[in-house]
Structures are given as C-alpha cells and as structure tokens.
Amino acid sequence: MSGLPEVPASVAARAAVLDREDPLASYRDAFLTTEGVHAYLDGNSxxxxxxxxxxxxxxxxxxxxxxxxxxxxxxxxxxAPTELGDTLARVTLGAAPGQTIVADSTTVMLYKLARAALGAQAGRDEIVIDRDNFPTDRFIVEGLADDFGLTVRWLEAPHDSGVTREQVAGVVSERTALVLLSAIAYRSGHIADIPGITAAAHDAGALVLWDLSHATGAIELALDEDGVDLAVGCTYKYLNGGPGSPAFGYVAHRHQATMRQPIQGWMGAADPFAMGEAYQPATGIRRMISGTPPVLAMVPMRTMLDLIDAAGMPAVRAKSRALTAFAVEVAEELLVPLGVTIATPLDPEQRGSHITLDHPEFKAVTARLWERGVIPDFRPPHGLRVGLSPLSTSFHEVAVGLAAIADELTP
Structure with a gap:
C-alpha cells in the first residue's frame, strides 16, 4: 500500500478537539520534524x-x-556529571542534590550499581528479577550470579502488566541481596508500585535497584520520598538526549559511603589530577564516576530538561495519560475488531507513556508502516509499541498512526 488512509471522521474530530485543548501543544514547535514521517510513535525508544x-x-x-x-x-x-545529575534529579526524579550522576551507558551504570549493592550486602546470596525485564537487566544479573555464585530468583509477571508488591514480598528473604526491577515494564508499559515494592524489599533487608529508562521524563517520580536505594536510566527516550546519550545513576545519600565503586577510574578518584599510586575514592556521589564525561553528548539532554522544567512534570504526566487514553480508545474502536489485543493496563494510572498492541502479523506490519511514514516499533513475539512522548506527540499523530495500522490489517 502507498500513502495513508483517511482517518475515520469521528476519530479525527476527537483528535482535533484534544489538540486544540492541549495546554502543551505549543511545545511541539520546539522539535525538529522529519519530512515524510506522518506519525512518529517511537519516542519511547x-x-x-x-x-x-x-x-x-x-x-x-x-x-x-x-x-x-x-x-x-x-x-x-x-x-558536568554531578551538575547535570542534580538538574536531572530536580526536574524529573524527585531527588535532592548530591545523589545523581550522568555518565556511562545504561548497561555499564546498571552493572556498577548492581555490583556495588551486592558488595554492600555481605552474607546474602540471592538476586530477584523478573523474567520479562529488559534483556540488559537480565543479562547483567545472570553474569553477576555466575561470577559470584549467587542464586537468581525469577519472578513471573503477566504479559499485559508487571511485577506486584505481593510477588516481591513473597520471594524476598534474609538471603536476598538485591531486587532489580523496571519502574515501567518495557513491553506492557505497566507502572510498578515503587514505594510499595521498595518497602517490601527493605522489610527483608534487601536493596532495590530501579531501572527508570521508560519512566524518566514520562511519569512523576519521587525517589527520595519513596525511600529508593539505587536507580539507573537512559536519557535518549523521553529526555531526548540523542542516540547513545549517557545514562544516569542515583545512589541515595545513606548508601554512598558504604558502596564501593566496581570500575575504579581516574575521574572517580578523590583527586583526579594527583596521579597517585593507589586509588582513593572521592566522597559522595562523585565516587561512582569512572571515566571522562561525555560532554558533547550531554548538550541535547540539557535542552530537553529545560523544556520539561518549563512545562513541569505534573503537566507532562497529565498529557501522557491523555495520549495513552486516546490511543487505547481508538485501538478499541479500530483495531480490536481486527483481532488486535491491547497488552497494556487499561487503567491510565497503571501505565506509562506507551501502549503495546498484540497481533500475529505485527512484525511484518511494522515494517510496512515504516515505509508509509508511520513509525512505531516491534517487540517479539507479537507486540507493536505505540510510544507517546508528551511534549512532541500530537493526538492527530496518534489518530493517523492507528488508522494506518487498521488499514494494514484490513483484508
């Protein structure tokens, strides 16, 4: 097929009203547009x-x-790593200064904080994680378990939701060193109960490392208030840092003095230019830095944080809820009759800023959509993710994109 189908009149009319009433509509002008792309539904990647x-x-x-x-x-x-970290913490994480750095990739930062947590939990030999977590998270846990003779306790979560407090409470024990979970499930978009799960882990003496990659800049976070120990996230999704932009790491003040940096580099030393014979860690969060900060790669992130700061996270989250609610409504109207399953929580309060739709043909459909200028992404086995970045996505884009999906599935 070539071109785009006509959006059903009722859907187009609802999208037009929502766009007119959107208090954040003017923020879309801050973003570059791409010729030939009619619906960009992959801002979550x-x-x-x-x-x-x-x-x-x-x-x-x-x-x-x-x-x-x-x-x-x-x-x-x-x-820059600590200064930008403090800005990111204030604008998006609900965290006080001195607990966040911007450095490394998400994978490296996850490894560093997970390894540091295990080192601080002597005598405990189990790690808890869910089987449907993002591959990097699972691979890191498997590698650490192999290296240090630990047992992995795997949690099973429903395909269309995520891990619950009750599941975590049922598996943690005096043997649990670390619980590693995603705040928003990368597949279903389910929002985890961060304060509840953190408290359940703490009741057993375990630490929790939260992967915030799909949460930061999309939902309101309160890391300090929720008693979070450790957190990591990427910055190229809702923080618009660009491909390969550096990750961030959060270590609560109470843990900083007792956690050993597992990748000891010169930039995390007490005096980087002393060129000393032995490593002496810096005090505070700076000790979690390893190598030279990626200054160029930090620039786009600063720009987006300025934009989010101007809009305010409460308004960003409200737009996120509205976008996903509209996407679910249109999917139920146009796609469910064509055999599509909505594999995302239907309650807006329980989902982040993307929804996942399941259909056996979606791998091929996604490829064809890209050729037509409609850009979602595909996650095996059958999931098409509709990513809705609150400050850059319009309701019209959602309508166009879902109408194109319906067109591809219509015999």
Whole structure:
C-alpha cells in the first residue's frame, strides 16, 4: 500500500478537539520534524531532536571547545556529571542534590550499581528479577550470579502488566541481596508500585535497584520520598538526549559511603589530577564516576530538561495519560475488531507513556508502516509499541498512526 488512509471522521474530530485543548501543544514547535514521517510513535525508544539542541551543539564547538580548549575542563566540564545529575534529579526524579550522576551507558551504570549493592550486602546470596525485564537487566544479573555464585530468583509477571508488591514480598528473604526491577515494564508499559515494592524489599533487608529508562521524563517520580536505594536510566527516550546519550545513576545519600565503586577510574578518584599510586575514592556521589564525561553528548539532554522544567512534570504526566487514553480508545474502536489485543493496563494510572498492541502479523506490519511514514516499533513475539512522548506527540499523530495500522490489517 502507498500513502495513508483517511482517518475515520469521528476519530479525527476527537483528535482535533484534544489538540486544540492541549495546554502543551505549543511545545511541539520546539522539535525538529522529519519530512515524510506522518506519525512518529517511537519516542519511547528515541526521542525527537530539539531545534535548540542543534544550536547548542554548534555553540559548544565554537565556544567552550573551540575558544576555551582544554581550559574548559577547569571552567565547568569536570563538574558536568554531578551538575547535570542534580538538574536531572530536580526536574524529573524527585531527588535532592548530591545523589545523581550522568555518565556511562545504561548497561555499564546498571552493572556498577548492581555490583556495588551486592558488595554492600555481605552474607546474602540471592538476586530477584523478573523474567520479562529488559534483556540488559537480565543479562547483567545472570553474569553477576555466575561470577559470584549467587542464586537468581525469577519472578513471573503477566504479559499485559508487571511485577506486584505481593510477588516481591513473597520471594524476598534474609538471603536476598538485591531486587532489580523496571519502574515501567518495557513491553506492557505497566507502572510498578515503587514505594510499595521498595518497602517490601527493605522489610527483608534487601536493596532495590530501579531501572527508570521508560519512566524518566514520562511519569512523576519521587525517589527520595519513596525511600529508593539505587536507580539507573537512559536519557535518549523521553529526555531526548540523542542516540547513545549517557545514562544516569542515583545512589541515595545513606548508601554512598558504604558502596564501593566496581570500575575504579581516574575521574572517580578523590583527586583526579594527583596521579597517585593507589586509588582513593572521592566522597559522595562523585565516587561512582569512572571515566571522562561525555560532554558533547550531554548538550541535547540539557535542552530537553529545560523544556520539561518549563512545562513541569505534573503537566507532562497529565498529557501522557491523555495520549495513552486516546490511543487505547481508538485501538478499541479500530483495531480490536481486527483481532488486535491491547497488552497494556487499561487503567491510565497503571501505565506509562506507551501502549503495546498484540497481533500475529505485527512484525511484518511494522515494517510496512515504516515505509508509509508511520513509525512505531516491534517487540517479539507479537507486540507493536505505540510510544507517546508528551511534549512532541500530537493526538492527530496518534489518530493517523492507528488508522494506518487498521488499514494494514484490513483484508
């Protein structure tokens, strides 16, 4: 098929009203658009670039890098991991300063914090994780278990929801060192009970490491209030940092002095330029840094954090709920009659900013949609994810995208 189908009139009319009434509609102008893309429904994997990000990258090349050269390290770059970490924490994490760094990839940061947590839990030999967690999380846990002779306790979660407090409470014990879970399930979009699960783990003396990759910038978080121990997240989804942008790591103040950095690099040393013979860790969250910070890659993230800060996370979350509610409503109207299953919680309060639709043909359908300028993504075995980035996605895009999916499935 070529071109796009006509959106059913009732659906188009509802989308038009929602777009007119959207208090965040003007924020869409901040993002670059892509010629030939009619519905970008993959902001939960890679957020659109902001126009200001392009400008600020040029400014950095011409300014701090081009003009100040190596002097720029002393004039701000050395402090970038913690300074940007504090901004990210304030705007999106509900966390006080001094607990968050921006560094490494999500995989490396997950490994570092998981390994540090295990080292702080002497005498405990079990890790708890769910079988449907993102592959990186599971692979890291399996590797650590093999390296240190630990037992992995696997949780089973329903395909269309996620792990519950009751499940965690039922499996943790005096042997549990660490519970590693995702705040939002990457497949179903289910929001975990962060305070409840954290409390259940703490009751057994276990630590919890939350993967916030699908949550940061999409839902309101309160890490300090919820008693979170450790958290990690990527920044290229709802924080629009761009492909390969650095991850962040959060370590609550109460744990920082007792957790040993497992990848001891010069940038996490007490005095990086002392060039000392032995490693002496920095105090506070800085000890969790390993290597040289990716200054260039931090620029787009700063731009998006400014935008989120201006909009406010409560408004961003309200838009997220509205987008997913509309997507579910249209899916029930146009797609369920064609054999599609909604594999996401139907309660807006229990889902993040994407929904997953299941159908045996969706792998092939997704490929054809891309050719038509409709961009969702596919997750095996049968899931098509509709990712809705609150500040850049319109209700019209949702209507166009779901109408195109219906068109592909119609005999």
């Amino acid at each position: 890679l957020g659109r670039p902001l126009k200001a990000s392009r400008d600020r990258l040029v400014e950095l090349v011409d300014g701090a890098w081009g003009d100040r050269l190596i002097r720029a390290w002393d004039e701000g770059w050395m402090d």
